[in-house]
Amino acid sequence: MEEVTIIIGKTVNGIVGVYERRPSLNDEFIVQITDGLLVLVHGELQKGLSLVKGILHKNPTNDVVDITDYLRAELAKTYDEAIHGYIGIFILGYDNEGFPQVFGTSSPDFPFRRFDPIGTTDASMIPKYIWTILFHRGLDLNKASEVLSFTLTQELSTGLARTCQYGVCQITPGKTVFLSDNDLQALRLKNSNAFNKIKEDNAFLFC
Secondary structure, three states, X not given: OOOOEEEEEEOOOOOEEEEEEOOOOXXXXXXXXXXXXXXXXXXXXXXXXXXXXXXXXXOOOOOHHHHHHHHHHHHHHHHHHHHOOOOEEEEEEEOOOOOEEEEEEXXXXXXXXXXXXXXOEEOOOOOOOOEEEEEOOOOOHHHHXXXXXXXXXXXXXXXXXXXXXXXXXXXXXXXXOOOOHHHOXXXXXOXXXXXXXXHHHOOOOOO
């Protein structure tokens, strides 16, 4: 059966796009992934897609943690002028005990660290216009949806997981919200009220 990649992103003028990539199609943005890995790009869509394409082509089979150095180097090179050295990268995967966890970076030199969904971690100075989330290879989205949720707002707020200068990513057990009106049902929307609130606030894309 042919692999299908779904890429969901938001262009700089606010248009949400959902893109499918199949190996049988000679698509410009070739992203080699396996079942369970979903790539979300938020920000300048074409730059983001090219970046993800390069990351996954360079390490098509490695665990996400193994591509940290490449992420750091490419992000520093690609977005330095646009974001003045700051970017947030978040990778959702399993910890050693099999529990879904969020990993991420949040400083100019991109230190890679774990965010505890039920703890608190300072993740200040993440820019509001670039967010990239990579879902770990083989991640069971149904299982993850039972314990993780990302709610992003444009106002400074307090969340269970972490608070940023430009917004908050709040992780709440039992709630998961996905992107795009057309794909919400397929991606198992769990919290329609939160999604509608995000749309009203013109806030970030999230997954």
